[in-house]
Amino acid sequence: FNGNLIRAGLARWKELQDHAPRRSIEIAGKRGISGFRFRGHAPDAEFTHFEDKPTFAEVDVIASRYLEEYTLGEFDRLDVVYMKFFSVARQEVTIETLLPLGSIGDNVGGGADDAGGGADESTTQSQYEFLPSPESILEEVVPTSFKVKLFKCFLDTAVSEQIARMVAMKGATENAGELIRSLSMQYNRARQGQITNELMDLLGGVEALK
Secondary structure, X not given: OHHHHHHHHHHHHHHOOOOOOOOOOEEEOHHHHHHHXXXXXXXXXXXXXXXXXXXXXXXXXXXXXXXXXXXXXOOOOEEEEEEEEEEOOEXXXXXXXXXXXXXXXXXXXXXXXXXXXXXXXHHHHOXXXXXXXXXHHHHHXXXXXXHHHHHHHHHHHHHHHHHHHHHHHHHHHHHHHHHHHHHHHHHHHHHHHHHHHHHHHHHHHHHHHO
């Protein structure tokens, strides 16, 4: 689990080396931090306070800082490497660009120039009235959307990690069961052999006395 994430993160880090000379990396998790340090890449920020159940309040602190730095122009792109959860049987390492956010549609009205047009443009533009204004709505929706997306990355990774632990423990339990059965059979064979040897010695002694 950790190895796949570290390899994907390193590949992305090296891929951006030619395109973005100024880069910074922030890592959550002790294994990821030690993995990058071992390979000679010291993180610019480390997060080790996230437990098995990350909260939105914890992620909100990081997300708000990212938004502020992005607005000030301190960076122009944010890539996140995480384990995306699809189902209990499927989790995949995913690299997703969270900033900049995609546009929310440039032509909402649309269709004015389509075949069979002839519709009054002023009529199509005045079908909806936004209260409050679309700008104020976007000012709330866009930051919240980014925070939710980042929070989902943390949640997906946390769930995937628990599944990886569950699979590892199941494999360890099955291996332990096989080992116990194998050792039990060896013990029973050795015990039966020892009892047989003792019986043969007794019978040999009885025959000698006769």
